[in-house]
Amino acid sequence: MRRQEFISLMSNAKWFDLTQAMSIFTPPWPGEMPLQVQFFKRVTGSFVGGQGANGQLIEWSNNTGTHLVGQRAFHSGERAIADIPLTDLCGEGVIVDISDAVSDYSLYTPEMVTSRVEVKAGDILIINTGYHKYGWDQPDVYNDAAQGGIESKEFGFYLRHPGPAPEFFEWALDMKLKLIGVDCGCAEHPMNT
Helix, strand or coil: CCHHHHHHHHHHCCCCCCCCCCCCCCCCCCCCCCCEEEEEEEECCCCCCCCCEEEEEEECCCCCCCCCCCHHHCCCCCCCHHHCCHHHCCCCEEEEECCCCCCCCCEECHHHHHCCCCCCCCCEEEEECCHHHHCCCCCCCECCCCHHHECCHHHHHHHCCCEECHHHHHHHHHCCCCEEEECCCCCCCHHHC
């Protein structure tokens, strides 16, 4: 795709911001380093309206917050993130809400997706499992059966969410899906990670 075609495509595209808020309270992937922010310079503007200065060191593991997991994470011979052209990360897609059909540890299938939306070859597929409700910045989830009456957000987000059934991966490959995005801690089933 030529530069001007790309600019035209992006100018006319409908954009969805699917990022989740990032903070020192964002839980890292289990066993990885949490986000750390160290301020080394923090000066506001002077009383006469001068410029301020702000400097910080930010460290976090790459699996924290909204992120792209590249092919190399699953196979060392595959492309690194830096080697993936932007055209491979942009395109048409669909968002499917299966939140009413899944629960803790359940499996979702291609049929659960295709019965709700039309998925075309080469699409980007975003799956709403409903488990974003366990994001660190979301309201507490009350459950009388949970210890203390409030569910653990980290367990819900990372360890109890639904995941794809084994046949889902074959279907995704057959459909040549560009991307699969989910609203929980991982696109894989928690019993698979």
